Amino acid sequence: MLQEKIETAIIDILTRVTIKPRPKIIEILNKNFKSEQSEIARAQLIMMLENFKYGKKNKIPVCQDTGMLNFFIELGSNFPLISNYRDLIDRAVQRATKLIPLRGNSVDPITNENPETNTGINVPPIYLRIVDNKNTLKIIVFPKGGGAENISKLFMLNPSNGINIFQEKIIDVLKDAGGMPCPPILLGIGIGGDAVLCMKLAKEALLRQIEVRNQREDIARLEMELLEKVNALHIGPMGLGGSLTCIDVHIEIAMRHPASFPVGLIVQCYSHRWASFEMDRNGVIIDET
């Protein structure tokens, strides 16, 4: 049945996503290790790389923080109708939590109770987008660890100078955070829209491939500028100094309200993990990332 195929495919991506980061991360850490002058920074980088190797080889979650599991669904409008996405995702997450295992990261904010299932009231978060005239279902899982997510911020700036000051606002936040978000970090930034939309764009921006710039030249330039400024802080791997503080900056925009200049910042740790599958109408996987 199609539901079962989707459930199995979700468990598969959850397994893959916990034991290895995006391949580009390993490439960049390796490259930086060769050029890094600071001995302490090099010691951090070598540990990170060894840990990735060990996790992959032994099929162990590379980080004990297996994150809040953000699901992005791109549902083709011609994909067969399914009545129970929430149930299906909950069940897949609960099974994966036991199987892999994942850390129980869903805690009741009032009572502090933890069902150790990664499910519960309003989680995991599911973001649905309907794609017109498409036959396929794509599901991306993006586990978001707490240390980096805690540095995230929403700035409601003034339209008269928002574009001029948003970079320094972000730099101030990162300077203060130092080693807390597990640098070298990645930044997802959403500019425009409203308070919710800019944060959502910021999170989605992190799913863009590393070192791929925004297609609009003026935005691409902002990305490069900010990347340079963050690396000039020399916070370095784990906040102990070094040349690599930020791996990449991705900015996405939306039209803003005339009175508002919202900027959303989502910070991601170096252990950048997401995985996806795309399935056709018969439940056959046609693409995996």
Place this chain on the structure above:
Amino acid sequence: MKHELRLPVEPEKLKALNLGDIVYLNGLLVTARDQAHRRILESNSSNTLPPSFKTLKNSAIYHCGPIIQEKRSSYRIISGGPTTSQRMDSLQNQVVEVLQVKFIIGKGGMKSLNTQNYKVVYLSYTGGCGALINKKVKEIIQVVWKDLGICEAVWFLDVENFGPLIVTQLNGKSLYI
């Protein structure tokens, strides 16, 4: 310089440490994070701190919320890298005072940790390196306050060759940028 230390440590040995030195630890330490720190202080003030905490004198607190697998009432650590220490900042000096530990292990450092006169030393373990812990823990000795959840409970661990840990805060000085 590289140091191999056995826990509990003789306090005199801390004076041989310098910022940037690498430390490997052997012996007993405990995991504790947000809720455990609160509970240590609460139960200390109501005189209900479990006696096993007495064994932590001159030992270490590890800021960590591990992944633990439970099979037929025995436990196995799957992954257990450090969590952000700064969250425990406001409670840490009091907890050090109560438990008399000599090391805090975590990531990112702590803004108000009092390391003066080698009262306690902060050791940094590389964030995100959870999988490698898997081979450093010889045994889970016991778990206290499991009602806090797997991640927040206090896990008493017998570790072997736990490191490389870097001395990043010592005697009032810090390596953090």
